[in-house]
Amino acid sequence: MTSLRARLAWATPDPASRVEAPEESLTLCELANASGLGPSAAILAGRNVLVRTERQIGAAQALLELDGLAGRLVLCPPDLAAEHLPHVLGVAEIDAIVTDVAAPSLEALGVPVLVLAAPGAPIPEMATECDSEWLLFTSGTTGLPKLVAHSLAALTGAITPALSVGARPVWASFYDIRRYGGLQVLLRALTGGCALALCDPEEPLPDHLRRLARFGVTHMTGTPSHWRRLLMSGRPDAFRPSYVRLSGEIADQPVLDGLRSLFPHAQIVHAYASTEAGVVFEVDDGREGFPADFLGRSGPIEMKLDDGSLRVRSPRTSTRYVGPDAGPLFDPEGFVDTGDIIEVRDGRCRFAGRRNGVINVGGLKVHPEEVEAVINRHPAVRLSMVRARANPITGAVVTADVALVDPGAVTTAEGVCDLRASILAMCRSALPPHKAPATIRFVPELTMTAGGKLDRSHA
Amino acid sequence: MQQPIIKGRPWTGRKEGAAPEVAEGSEIRRQVSACFRTTAAGQDRVLQPLSDELLLLDSGLDSLCFAIIVAELEDQLGVDPFSDLDDAGFPVTFGEFVGLYEAAAQRGR
Numbered sequence: 001m002t003s004l005r006a007r008l009a010w011a012t013p014d015p016a017s018r019v020e021a022p023e024e025s026l027t028l029c030e031l032a033n034a035s036g037l038g039p040s041a042a043i044l045a046g047r048n049v050l051v052r053t054e055r056q057i058g059a060a061q062a063l064l065e066l067d068g069l070a071g072r073l074v075l076c077p078p079d080l081a082a083e084h085l086p087h088v089l090g091v092a093e094i095d096a097i098v099t100d101v102a103a104p105s106l107e108a109l110g111v112p113v114l115v116l117a118a119p120g121a122p123i124p125e126m127a128t129e130c131d132s133e134w135l136l137f138t139s140g141t142t143g144l145p146k147l148v149a150h151s152l153a154a155l156t157g158a159i160t161p162a163l164s165v166g167a168r169p170v171w172a173s174f175y176d177i178r179r180y181g182g183l184q185v186l187l188r189a190l191t192g193g194c195a196l197a198l199c200d201p202e203e204p205l206p207d208h209l210r211r212l213a214r215f216g217v218t219h220m221t222g223t224p225s226h227w228r229r230l231l232m233s234g235r236p237d238a239f240r241p242s243y244v245r246l247s248g249e250i251a252d253q254p255v256l257d258g259l260r261s262l263f264p265h266a267q268i269v270h271a272y273a274s275t276e277a278g279v280v281f282e283v284d285d286g287r288e289g290f291p292a293d294f295l296g297r298s299g300p301i302e303m304k305l306d307d308g309s310l311r312v313r314s315p316r317t318s319t320r321y322v323g324p325d326a327g328p329l330f331d332p333e334g335f336v337d338t339g340d341i342i343e344v345r346d347g348r349c350r351f352a353g354r355r356n357g358v359i360n361v362g363g364l365k366v367h368p369e370e371v372e373a374v375i376n377r378h379p380a381v382r383l384s385m386v387r388a389r390a391n392p393i394t395g396a397v398v399t400a401d402v403a404l405v406d407p408g409a410v411t412t413a414e415g416v417c418d419l420r421a422s423i424l425a426m427c428r429s430a431l432p433p434h435k436a437p438a439t440i441r442f443v444p445e446l447t448m449t450a451g452g453k454l455d456r457s458h459a
Numbered sequence: 460m461q462q463p464i465i466k467g468r469p470w471t472g473r474k475e476g477a478a479p480e481v482a483e484g485s486e487i488r489r490q491v492s493a494c495f496r497t498t499a500a501g502q503d504r505v506l507q508p509l510s511d512e513l514l515l516l517d518s519g520l521d522s523l524c525f526a527i528i529v530a531e532l533e534d535q536l537g538v539d540p541f542s543d544l545d546d547a548g549f550p551v552t553f554g555e556f557v558g559l560y561e562a563a564a565q566r567g568r
Contacts, residue, residue, distance in 0.1 A: 205516060225522055231549035232525070233516040254544045261548060362522055392541030393526040424501065433502060438527040439534060 003068025003129050004152060004190060008032045011193030014168075019189070020215060021057050021198045022207075028193060030119045031064050037098070037114055038121035041065060044114070046130060047095040048072040050088065052080075053116075056177045056198045058100025060186055061116055066098065067132045067152055074135040074147070077178045084145050085109060091323040092135055092147060135322055136180060138275050139365045148276055148318035148329065156187050157316035158279035169243065172197040172212050174222030180275040181248050181363075185221050205233050213238035223248040224255045224270075225362035225394045231258040240266075247271040248363040249395040250351045253288045260286060276329065277336045278316030289350035304335065309355050310342050311335035353388060357456055361434040362394035368456075371398055371437065374430045378423050380404055385446050385454050389439065397438035403446050416442065487564055488557050490535055491528075495520070495553075498527050511554030518553065538563040 002010070013028035035041060049070040051062045059075065066073045074092045082105055088094070089109060096112045106113045134150040171189040175182030177198065189196035197215045199208065209230070212220070220241040222230075227246055230236060244259055244266045251270035259268050268286060273279040280301060283290045295303050302313040313335045320329050329336055341352045359366040368386035375384040382405045389399040402423065404410065410419050420440050427436040447455040492509050498520070499506035505519045515525070533539045540547075540563035550556040 228549065229522050232551060234514055234551040254541060254549075258544070258549050362526070389530060391526045391530055392539065393522055393529055397523075397526050397530050399530070428501070433523055438530045 003132075004187075005032060005064045005068065005123075006129075008064065008190045008193065011191060013193035013195075017168075017193065017195040019057060019060055019196045019198065021055065022200045022203050022211065024055075024057060026057060026061065026119065028190070028195070031061065031190075033123070034119035035065060035121045035123045036061050036116040036119045037065050038117070039124055040114055041069060041124050043112070044070050044096055044098075045126065046071045048074070048093050050074045050076065050085075050092065050094045050097045051099075052076045052085070052097055052106065053100045053178070055100055056182075058116055059178050060190075060198075061100070061119065062098045063186070064190070065116070067134075068129040069126060070132050071130060072133045072135060075137075075178055075183070077137050078176050080137065080145060087144050088147070136183070136275050136318070139179070146326075147322040149320050149322050150278075150318045152187075154278060154316050154318065155183065156191055157314075158184070158273075159188050159191055161192070167218075168192060168194045169219040170195045170197070170215060170217045171219045171221075172199070172215070172217040173220065174199055174226035175248070176201075180273070181221070181223070184273070184279065205229065206237075209233075209236045209239040213240070217241060219243040219245070221245040221247065223363035223395075224251045225249065227259055228255055228393055231255070231262060236262070242266050244268045245271060247273050249360045251288060252392070252395075254392060256286055256288060274338060276318050277312045277338050278314055278318065280312050280314065280316075280338075287348070289348045292344050292347045292349050295344075295349065302335075305342055305344075306331075306335075306337070308341045308343075308352075310338045310340045312338060357387065359386075359388040359396050359398055361396055361398065364432075364434045366398055366435045368398075371400065371427065371431065371435055374427050375400055375402060375423055375437075378426055380406075380409070380419060381423065383446050383454070385456065386437065387456070391438075394434075398435060399439045399441070400437040401441050401443045401446060403443055407442075407444060410442075487536065487561050491532065491557050491560055494528050494531050494535070498524050498531065502527070509553050511552060511557075513553040515551060515553065515556060532560060536560060536564060538567045 008028060009032040015027065015029055017028045018025040044066065047070055049066055051059055051073055053059045053062060072092065074094065086109065089111065094111055096114060097106050098114050098116065099106055100116045102115045131151065134152065134155060135147045136150060138146045138148055171185050171194050173182050173185040175185065177183055177186040186196065197212055197217055218241055224246050241263060244263055247270065256268060267284060269282050269284045271279060271282045280303065281290060281294055295305060300315055304311050317336045318329065321327060331337060339355045341355055342349045343352045357368050359368065371386040372384045375381055382403045384400050384402045386398055386400045388396040391397045410416055423440060424436060495506060495509060502524050504524060507513055507517060507519050529539065529541060540559040547559060550559055
C-alpha cells in the first residue's frame, strides 16, 4: 500500500495549492516534500503513535508524517478528554505521542512526545514503508472511548481518482478533520492533490463563508444541521459551491430542497457513512432516504436489513474494535450492524432512528442512559426515560419523560415550571449542552418490561 | 399546496373570546419572543433585541437554541412549520421566523 504522503506526491499538486485555516496555511508541496519531525521521526518507525494536536492543520501534517512510518497511528478527536488519555495509551499500546504544541500534560504520560515544527526538514529515508493501521474513535460512546481499526485503503475506498484533466476541486468542510467525516474530506483533498479550507469553530459563519468564497471552494461537506445553519444565515454572499455533500445524520427533504433552491446549479449529494461501516452509499436524486433496490444488490458494497436494522458488508468497513473488552464488529456473515433502523415504503428506504436508542443531535451522539443517570440524581425524581425527539433544526433533540417520587407534591403550573427548571439546571451543569433535554414531560409512571427494565419500545 | 403536517396536540393558541386575526398573530409573536428569551437565558446566550429585521444569525443563538425553540413551540402551539417549509424556505430573519408560525397556525386550524 502506498503511503498517504506518496499518494499526495503522486497527485502532483499545484505549487500554490494549500491546506488553509483562518490564521495559517501550508502548501501541499510542503506537506508532500518536507518533514516537520526531521531525523527524530526515525524512532517512530513501526511504533504505535498517538496523534494529539491542538490544531487541525497539525493533525493533517502528523498523518502525512506517520502513515507508512508508524505501525499504528491513533487520531484523537478534538474533544477527547485528557483524563481518557492514559486508558487510550494502554488500549492502543502507544509508544509515542506526536503533537503540534508542547504540553507538560502530554509529557507526564510517560511516553516520548515529539512536537511538529513547520515542514522544512528533509524527509528521513525509510528502510521499508509499512502498512500503518489507523485507529479512530467511534462517536457517541459513554464512559471510556472506543476505538476501531482501519487501513488507509479502507478509508479511501470511496474516493474515485479524478480522471479528467480539468480544474481540480477545492474542498472544504464544516467537519473537524480529526473525526471520520472530516477525515474523509482531508483524504479526498490529499489523494487528489486538491486545496482544502479547514473550519474553525471560533470563526463566525459569515466570515467562514467569505473565506471559503475567497479560497475558491467548489466542494463543501457538512451535516444536515451544518447546512440548515447556513440556510438560516441568509445569503451566503459569494460562496457558490458546485458540489454540496451532506452526511453524518439524516438528510430530510426540507434541507435538500432548501439547498437546491439556494444553490440551483450545484450537485447535491447525501451520503451514508459511519466510523465503523465506512462510506456506504451516496444519493444524488435530491430526495430524502435512498432507493430500496440498494438493499440486496450485488457488488463490493452489500447492504441488507436484519430485524429492521441496516447491515453492511464492504471493503470500506473498519476491521475490528480494539481493546481487551472489545466485542465483535461483524456478524457471522461478515456484515457490520449499523444499528440504524430502516423503514421501506414505496420503493424508498428511510431512516427511523437508532436501535440502541442513541440520539443524534446535529451529528453529536447522545446515549439516553447517561442523561437519565443525571436526571435520576435529582431528589424529586423517581425515574426517567430519555429518548430522541425529531427536530427540523438538528435532526433530533433529547427529550425526557420523568416520573416523580411524589407526583402529588407538584400541583401548580409554577411548581411544574420550577421543578423542570431545577432538573434542567442540574443537567446543564453536568452535561454538554446538546445532551441536556430540550423538553421535559412529567408522567405518572414509566412502564417496565417483564425483565424489570425500562420499557423503551415506545421511545 | 399541501397541508402542513401537524404533530402533537392541536393548536390551542386561540382562546375563547380572544381578539381576531391581527391580535392572534401578535399572540404568536409574543409566545415566540418569550420562547427566544427563555431559551437564550437557559443556554447562557446573550439575545439581541428582537425585531423583524434581526438576522437569526446575529441573534446570539446557535443551532441547538433554535432546535429547543422549535420543540418548545411545537408543544405550546401544536405546529411544526419546519416539517413542511413549502415555498417559504428556511427563515433568515426573526420576522420570517414569526411569520412561519403565524402562517402554520392559520393553516392548522
